[in-house]
Amino acid sequence: MTAAALLALVSGAAALALSLPPGRALIEQSMVWHMLVQMPLLVAAGWWAAAAWAPGLGRQINRHGLTGFMLAQCTLAYWMVPALVDRAVVMPGADAAKLVSLIVAGAALRQGFAQAPLTVQLFFVGYGLPMMAWLGLYLASTDLRLCNAYSLASQTRAGQGMVVLAAVLGLAWAASLWRPDSSRNRPPRLIA
Amino acid sequence: MSDAPQQGLMATFASTLAVLLIALLALFQATAGGAAFTTETLRRSAVAAAPVTLPDYAIVDAQGRTYAMRQLLAADGKVWIVDFVYTRCNTLCLSLGTVFQQLQAQIVARGLQDRVGLLSISFDPLRDEAPALAEYARRMGMLPGVWQMVSLRREADRRRLLDDFGIMVLPAPLGEFEHNAALHVVTPRGQLVHILGLGESAEALALASALAPAAVRGMP
Numbered sequence: 001m002t003a004a005a006l007l008a009l010v011s012g013a014a015a016l017a018l019s020l021p022p023g024r025a026l027i028e029q030s031m032v033w034h035m036l037v038q039m040p041l042l043v044a045a046g047w048w049a050a051a052a053w054a055p056g057l058g059r060q061i062n063r064h065g066l067t068g069f070m071l072a073q074c075t076l077a078y079w080m081v082p083a084l085v086d087r088a089v090v091m092p093g094a095d096a097a098k099l100v101s102l103i104v105a106g107a108a109l110r111q112g113f114a115q116a117p118l119t120v121q122l123f124f125v126g127y128g129l130p131m132m133a134w135l136g137l138y139l140a141s142t143d144l145r146l147c148n149a150y151s152l153a154s155q156t157r158a159g160q161g162m163v164v165l166a167a168v169l170g171l172a173w174a175a176s177l178w179r180p181d182s183s184r185n186r187p188p189r190l191i192a
Numbered sequence: 193m194s195d196a197p198q199q200g201l202m203a204t205f206a207s208t209l210a211v212l213l214i215a216l217l218a219l220f221q222a223t224a225g226g227a228a229f230t231t232e233t234l235r236r237s238a239v240a241a242a243p244v245t246l247p248d249y250a251i252v253d254a255q256g257r258t259y260a261m262r263q264l265l266a267a268d269g270k271v272w273i274v275d276f277v278y279t280r281c282n283t284l285c286l287s288l289g290t291v292f293q294q295l296q297a298q299i300v301a302r303g304l305q306d307r308v309g310l311l312s313i314s315f316d317p318l319r320d321e322a323p324a325l326a327e328y329a330r331r332m333g334m335l336p337g338v339w340q341m342v343s344l345r346r347e348a349d350r351r352r353l354l355d356d357f358g359i360m361v362l363p364a365p366l367g368e369f370e371h372n373a374a375l376h377v378v379t380p381r382g383q384l385v386h387i388l389g390l391g392e393s394a395e396a397l398a399l400a401s402a403l404a405p406a407a408v409r410g411m412p
Contacts, residue, residue, distance in 0.1 A: 063204035070208045074215030084222055086231040090360075148231045148360040151370045 004052035012045035012103065019095055028089055031150040031158035036165060039079060039102055043072075046106020058111055065116030068108040069124040075105035076128065080135055082146035089149040118177070125173050129166045136162025232372055235358040236387040244384040246356055250345035251313075254329050256322035258345055266380045270309040271400040274376040276359050278316035279328040284373050288312075289332050291375070291393050296339050298397060307404035308397065310339035311378075315354060315361055316369070317344040357384065379403060 017023040018038040027034040050057055062068050078084060079098060087094040113121060139159025145152050220226055228234040249261045265272060275292060277285040292310055299305050314320035320328075320343040329341045344350055354361060357376060364370045375396040377386040385403065388396045 060200060061203045061207040063200045066204050067207045067211060070211045074211060078215065078219060078222075081219070081223065082230045083228065083234050086360075087222075145232075145370075145372065146230050148372045149362070151362055151364060 008048035042102035065112035068112030
C-alpha cells in the first residue's frame, strides 16, 4: 500500500470515528473537534484518496483545475454556515451528507491543485483562506452565539483555531511552491 | 493542451458552472433563500412564514397548581410573550429577566394587562418545583395577572417542548445551562406566531397587542 492510500484510510477512519459513538460526543460538545479536527480530516482523506487511487479523475472536465477548485470551494463554504454546522450535529442525515461531501471536496481540491497553473491556484487560495480567516476572526470576536449547538466559549476557540489553520495552510501552500510537486513531476506553470 | 483544447475547455466551463449553480441552489434552499445563516434566524423566519401549533403539556405554577398549558394560554384571551429560563441561572436568564421586567412595566403603564401576558417557562423541571418558582417570581418582582412563571410537571415533556419552540439547551460548567434566548409570541389558541430577539421587546409587545382580540379590551 502506498503512503497516500494509508493516509487516506487513517484520516478517513479517524473522521468517521468522530461521527459515531463514543467519538461523537466530542463533535457534539466542541466546535473545535467538529470544524478543526473532523472536517479537515475528511478533506485530507479525500485528498489522499484521489492521490492514491484516482490521480487522473475527471481530468477531461477539469482543465486548469477549475472544476475541482470550484467544487471544493463551494462545499467548504457550505459547511462553514453556522446553521448547517448545527444541522450536522442534530440530524444524522445531514451529518452523513457532510461526511461524503467533504471527502469529495478533498478529492476535488487535490485534482484542482494537480491541474492548475500557479495563477489559478493563487486565485482560489487567495480567496478561500482569507474567507476562512475572516470567519475565524468573526467567530473569535463576536458575543453572538451563532451555533445553537455550541457554547460561546467553544465558538471563540474554534474561531481562533480557524485563523491559525488558515495561516498554516497558506504557509504550507507557499512552501509547496519551492519544491517540484512529485505528483506532477514538473514545477508549477505560472500561466496555462 | 494539444488534444482538442477548445473541447476540453468547454466541458470544464460547463461543469464549473454546473457545480456553482448546484451549490447556490443548495445554499439557497438551506438558508431560507439566503435570509438566514444561523439556526436562530432560520427558526424565526420559519415561524413567521408558518405558525407552529403547540401541543399540550401538563404544567405547574408557583402555587403548585397543575393544569394544561393550553388551558393557561386560552384562559383569558391574552396573547402571550413567552421566554424560557431556569431559576438558578446567573447569566442569560438575567438579561431575559430584565427584558421581561421592562415589558411588565410597559404593559402596566399602557394598560395592556388584559390583552398581553408574560409567561416564563422553566426548562429545568427537576429543580424548579413550585417553591423555586415562587422564590424566582418574588426575586423578579412578577406582578400576578401580568407575568406568570410555570414549570413542566413531567420531566419527559421537556425535550418535546424545547423541540417545538426550537430551544437548544447545553449543559455548562457549574451546573448551569447555555441556551438560545428569544421572545416568543403565542396566541390564546396555542399558536407560536413570532420569534423575536432580546433587543426587540418593543416590536414583540406591538405584535402581541395587535394580535390580541379587540373584544378583550372592554371586558371587566
